[in-house]
Amino acid sequence: MKRDLQALTNSRFGVRFALWIGRNTPLPFAYRFGNWLADQFARRDNAMTRAVRANQWVVRGETASPAELKQYVRQVFRHAARCFADLYHRLHSPEEMKRIVPLTPEAEDIIAHSGFDTPGAFVVAPHLSAFDLVLMTVAYHGMNGMVLTHGRPTGGYEIQNRLRAETGLQIVPLRGPETEAQAIEYMRAGGIAITGVDRPLRNKKKRVHFFGRPSPLPTGHIRMALAADVPVVVAAAQQQPDEKYHIRVSPPIPMRRMNDPEAEIRRNAEAVLEVMAEYIRQHPEQWLMYYPVWPEAMEELFG
Secondary structure: OOOOHHHHHOOHHHHHHHHHHHHHOOHHHHHHHHHHHHHHHHOOOOHHHHHHHHHHHHHOOOOOOHHHHHHHHHHHHHHHHHHHHHHHHOOOOHHHHHHHOOOOHHHHHHHHOOOOOOOOEEEEEOOEOOHHHHHHHHHHOOOOOEEEEOOOOOOHHHHHHHHHHOOOOEEEEOOOHHHHHHHHHHHHOOOEEEEEOOOOOOOOOOOEEEOOEEEOOOOHHHHHHHHHOOOEEEEEEEEOOOOOEEEEEOOOEOOOOOOOHHHHHHHHHHHHHHHHHHHHHHOHHHEOOOOOOOHHHHHHHHO
16 A cells, blocks of 8 residues: 555545445444454554654553564554544434443533533543544534634545534634634534644644643644633543443632743643543544554654
8 A cells, every 4th residue: 555544544535435334234243353453453564653652652651562562553553543433333312322431420510611601611632532423422412613724624524524514513624814713703602613623733843742742732722722811621532441432520620820921822832731641541443543642752763
């Protein structure tokens, strides 16, 4: 397979193929096929598998052997396949989605506070487990929200955004100051903005510490939360032994005001990331991050 694996999985073809498998095959077959495909991907030595290997090395304490890291990559890809199968097989059955995503009291509280009659908030999430399945399920339970997505979605991302929008969520590609201003006003009015914040940014010079290492992670959510004067809430999906996807929601994290704008952004971002890190530590094999979160770790492992 000469095509870049990351490009293939995010392509229109890749997402449509996964949708077809999920919709048209029995779930046990989808699980078996997903495991087989995950194992084929995990055996390859390419940018994507190296990124997962480096990410797993850091979140597991930087002590894993090469053999252990190969197993961790396989576990990550197998879990991703399981999440896709569970989502796409139930995509047009909100009741089936609700059956495997039980609502926690914290999730019920978020839903209750998404109706513009209470103060707003910025909900941020890691790419942990079946995050799309959980997001769509809470929307079917009545949660309103503005989901800030990749600024220039193409191929498979466009399909994923369309599926999210079918639940009633407002999908807004993040494309600069105008979009940020829209999100800020939305939260000031009592709305909930939602985005993922664990995907590294290319060419970002200012770093924040995550798992004790500097990383080029985004901080725009902190800037917007400060401007809207709202707290940040960390939400995460975790698959538990009952094979259901449980929703973890942190208490609201108030934004600290500081005289130094750069330190203000960094310290608030790191406070949020520390909460997120704890959710990832609990289930590192479910962290579906295929980009190198720590470029220096890539250098240390692969030269």
